[in-house]
Amino acid sequence: MKSYKNIVLPEIKLKYFKRPDINAPDFSRTNYICAKCLMIDIPTVGSVYDGYSDNPKYFCEDCAIDAYMKDYDFKTREAAASWRRRFFDVGYLFNELIIERYLQEKGIVFNQLSNEKWEQLSNMSRDIYNSLSKKKKSILESIPEQSTIEGELKKVFKKVKLM
Numbered sequence: 001m002k003s004y005k006n007i008v009l010p011e012i013k014l015k016y017f018k019r020p021d022i023n024a025p026d027f028s029r030t031n032y033i034c035a036k037c038l039m040i041d042i043p044t045v046g047s048v049y050d051g052y053s054d055n056p057k058y059f060c061e062d063c064a065i066d067a068y069m070k071d072y073d074f075k076t077r078e079a080a081a082s083w084r085r086r087f088f089d090v091g092y093l094f095n096e097l098i099i100e101r102y103l104q105e106k107g108i109v110f111n112q113l114s115n116e117k118w119e120q121l122s123n124m125s126r127d128i129y130n131s132l133s134k135k136k137k138s139i140l141e142s143i144p145e146q147s148t149i150e151g152e153l154k155k156v157f158k159k160v161k162l163m
Contacts, residue, residue, distance in 0.1 A: 007082075008078045009086055010145075011085070012086070012089040012146050012149070030044070035057035037060060046060050047059045090141050093153065095122055102117075102162045
């Protein structure tokens with residue numbers, strides 16, 4: 001039996017949530033120093049420890065992946081990175097599906113969506129997704145095929161009335 005710790009999950013394709021190009025000349029840095037590798041101006045914060053204290057510790061994406069790999073005993077860095085990415089991307093995908101449904105119901109395209117409506121839909125989406133059990137989220141994150149994840153997520157908000 002193949003362990004999930006050896007499986008590299010395929011990337012979820014997102015339509016509205018774009019990952020920043022950290023090598024782009026206009027990419028703004030964070031002004032944070034990684035608490036582990038001491039990289040200055042880390043391009044993307046991978047994790048924060050003690051974030052609400054007067055002395056938070058910031059970790060770059062690479063160090064966050066390394067810690068995730070160690071904490072969850074992954075066999076490869078690629079597998080750890082793919083599973084860690086899923087933790088975020090399934091929630092983003094849920095948000096996008098809510099927005100897509102709203103656009104279809106209203107007969108508009110994304111560019112016609114106001115920032116206020118985007119915020120309302122995003123907040124509603126986050127609240128609904130966060131109401132799912134940890135086990136349900138874990139199951140969704142472990143599904144390899146995006147279309148299957150989308151089908152399961154659509155069941156979650158099937159009876160939700162959008163604004």
